[in-house]
Amino acid sequence: MSFVSVSFASGGYNLDLDLPSTTSRGAVIFKNFNDTVDGTQGQTLYYSSGSNDNSLIVTFDQAYPIFQAWNAPYDNQFYIAGGIRTLPGGAGKTADEKLNYYNALGGTVVTKDGLQYVSYGGDDYYLTTNGKSDGSPLSDSASGYNLTVNIQPGSTGTLKIYGGRNDLFTLQPGLENKYKAVIDSGSSSNNTVRVKFSSEGSNTRSTIMTRIIFGGRSAQLETILAETGCATNSNKVYIEGNALLGNVGSDWVFNSDKSASAPELVSRAGIWGAEGYETKFNYVNVSDTIVTGATDEARKFGIIGGRGFFSYRINLSEGMPQSAISDNNIVVVKNSAIGLNNQYSTSDSGLMKGQSFSVIGGYSPGEAKNNIAILRDVQINGNVYGGFELQNKLAPAKKTIEGPDGNLIEIPDFRDLSPNLVSLRNVKVFAGGSIYGTATGETREPTQADIAAGDITIPDLSKLINEDGKKQVFYFETLLSKIICSLTLASTFTVNPGPRKLKVINKPLLIK
Numbered sequence: 001m002s003f004v005s006v007s008f009a010s011g012g013y014n015l016d017l018d019l020p021s022t023t024s025r026g027a028v029i030f031k032n033f034n035d036t037v038d039g040t041q042g043q044t045l046y047y048s049s050g051s052n053d054n055s056l057i058v059t060f061d062q063a064y065p066i067f068q069a070w071n072a073p074y075d076n077q078f079y080i081a082g083g084i085r086t087l088p089g090g091a092g093k094t095a096d097e098k099l100n101y102y103n104a105l106g107g108t109v110v111t112k113d114g115l116q117y118v119s120y121g122g123d124d125y126y127l128t129t130n131g132k133s134d135g136s137p138l139s140d141s142a143s144g145y146n147l148t149v150n151i152q153p154g155s156t157g158t159l160k161i162y163g164g165r166n167d168l169f170t171l172q173p174g175l176e177n178k179y180k181a182v183i184d185s186g187s188s189s190n191n192t193v194r195v196k197f198s199s200e201g202s203n204t205r206s207t208i209m210t211r212i213i214f215g216g217r218s219a220q221l222e223t224i225l226a227e228t229g230c231a232t233n234s235n236k237v238y239i240e241g242n243a244l245l246g247n248v249g250s251d252w253v254f255n256s257d258k259s260a261s262a263p264e265l266v267s268r269a270g271i272w273g274a275e276g277y278e279t280k281f282n283y284v285n286v287s288d289t290i291v292t293g294a295t296d297e298a299r300k301f302g303i304i305g306g307r308g309f310f311s312y313r314i315n316l317s318e319g320m321p322q323s324a325i326s327d328n329n330i331v332v333v334k335n336s337a338i339g340l341n342n343q344y345s346t347s348d349s350g351l352m353k354g355q356s357f358s359v360i361g362g363y364s365p366g367e368a369k370n371n372i373a374i375l376r377d378v379q380i381n382g383n384v385y386g387g388f389e390l391q392n393k394l395a396p397a398k399k400t401i402e403g404p405d406g407n408l409i410e411i412p413d414f415r416d417l418s419p420n421l422v423s424l425r426n427v428k429v430f431a432g433g434s435i436y437g438t439a440t441g442e443t444r445e446p447t448q449a450d451i452a453a454g455d456i457t458i459p460d461l462s463k464l465i466n467e468d469g470k471k472q473v474f475y476f477e478t479l480l481s482k483i484i485c486s487l488t489l490a491s492t493f494t495v496n497p498g499p500r501k502l503k504v505i506n507k508p509l510l511i512k
Contacts, residue, residue, distance in 0.1 A: 082145025186219025241289020
């Protein structure tokens with residue numbers, strides 16, 4: 001077996017490596033970035049100022065540290081965004097100070113002397129690299145960017161990648177709209193991300209650890225009473241691998257063990273076309289590569305076309321808008337191995353073993369419909385869902401019926417799930433994996449203890465609507481579990497070409 005070996009000086013980390021290169025006109029590189037919303041500081045930020053036709057190309061050609069731990073040193077990690085709009089400087093502040101940063105995200109943006117800022121509580125918060133008036137301006141938008149990350153042979157690193165990210169927003173005027181955001185005010189749409197693993201001039205494998213990859217991420221309105229958010233639509237993410245490039249046909253799927261190979265991409269959270277309140281028409285394409293999860297939590301998400309998410313809110317009351325929307329998204333995985341126990345070398349934890357990883361067309365605590373997950377010539381240790389939705393409920397309701405003996409019994413009143421599609425051809429699903437056209441789940445509300453333990457990040461647990469006949473709660477995503485049920489009639493599951501019988505047993509499921 002071969003996997004990328006990483007060795008570093010000075011306490012295990014090489015602090016003297018040259019930075020990854022960029023040839024893009026208008027690219028900005030800033031060391032020691034303080035990310036308020038992410039809650040991290042010290043990483044090197046790459047982004048496009050927007051003066052280069054919204055294009056950014058970053059090339060990794062050295063062995064930077066691969067970090068397994070979430071709280072590993074950030075000064076050796078890279079955050080790369082096509083376009084980014086946020087208010088830096090809040091990480092590491094007191095809770096009250098950080099809350100001011102969050103509240104300022106919804107303020108009026110003022111431009112003076114070429115810089116943008118928001119005034120809140122007597123302070124000015126700048127949209128600049130350091131959050132101050134002497135910093136460089138951030139992007140003028142978070143939509144319409146083209147980001148390419150090239151990974152040269154033998155390269156390693158720990159990255160977080162956004163096509164676009166927008167943390168700022170505006171609420172709609174008028175009492176009738178007091179809980180609603182202007183949908184385009186904090187949008188991040190029409191971005192394209194390409195992560196390309198090159199084979200030119202060498203057969204040496206590359207491995208990168210990605211905290212997450214977003215095509216776009218829209219504003220979450222974390223500390224605001226809100227029932228709707230912003231658009232995160234028509235983003236695209238391409239992962240173009242080299243590890244399995246050149247495979248012809250499907251024989252390798254059923255006659256080889258790709259868990260013995262080194263992964264090209266290890267992911268902590270996932271590869272998502274979009275994350276935001278409204279995620280529509282996003283597209284993710286993963287090809288010719290080996291992708292695995294970094295933690296046992298990675299299986300819950302994985303590769304997602306559109307992840308409808310609005311800072312853990314669920315709108316419970318009838319008549320309220322959807323808690324989040326994930327419609328018409330597509331994921332295509334071809335000629336790839338996903339979620340296998342591939343070994344990889346890290347700088348802080350030594351050799352690690354990959355964890356299972358799923359594929360989901362659309363995901364939402366509200367509505368997820370008309371999404372598609374397509375797998376062709378794939379080995380996968382994980383779940384495959386066309387869509388996953390909670391339909392604005394923490395758990396299924398209960399209903400009382402008359403049992404066979406005439407006594408009344410209480411049973412779950414299952415949700416009427418939305419239509420979604422799964423299409424598989426030449427796919428090996430490892431034991432424990434499940435395939436649903438549409439899946440659902442259940443969880444509970446988080447507690448202060450959950451937040452104190454770091455199991456969920458909510459800046460202000462009190463910011464929930466509970467008036468005007470409307471009730472809203474947060475959901476505890478860490479405990480979210482799928483409800484085991486048969487394929488829903490509203491969903492479609494296909495095995496191409498032609499009909500095939502499926503027999504689920506305690507060994508890999510083979511679909512030919």
